[in-house]
Amino acid sequence: KAGVTQTPRYLIKTRGQQVTLSCSPISGHRSVSWYQQTPGQGLQFLFEYFSETQRNKGNFPGRFSGRQFSNSRSEMNVSTLELGDSALYLCASSLAKLAVPVANTGELFFGEGSRLTVL
């Protein structure tokens, strides 16, 4: 069974540009979440999607957005890039069979991440 696939793995952008990152979850997984990892802040939650609906959102500015498609694939977009957006962006999927979060006890399966460098 293929794991979580993130593309691109590495990218370099300049301030003011925008970027789109893609995530393909494990087949059958309907929940996809995104995290930003930086050395000083650890993992910061961005958002979570379930069946094309955003279910949770972290404390990030509106420049950060995401969406999920009917096949569960997800994209996140960062507009007007800032130097501080340089980070490893991790996508994770989980086997959330039910729409009720409390029933979802499964662990997260992470991709290898997209490393964004903003110059």
Place this chain on the structure above:
Amino acid sequence: AQSVAQPEDQVNVAEGNPLTVKCTYSVSGNPYLFWYVQYPNRGLQFLLKYITGDNLVKGSYGFEAEFNKSQTSFHLKKPSALVSDSALYFCAVRDLGSGTYKYIFGTGTRLKVLA
């Protein structure tokens, strides 16, 4: 507010010795607790979880963790460390009382096992 604390940025242990990586949490309801490991330039990998039941849970690669409700802790342990265990370890909690159920991660503890 919900939070997870990993009080040690780095833990050094000699190969063959027992290891402990500490985690404490603060949530408003019952927690689901998890440990993940991250090797260089890789995503996180699941090690083990506590949902309910026995306070001692066993996971991958010989790791185990003990849930202590009174101390709100979920420390990761292994009886005999290997050099290959050297990695970054994250504790995470899913707060069932918050209404959001989102995962909250600690800042990570770097484990270094010395040969």
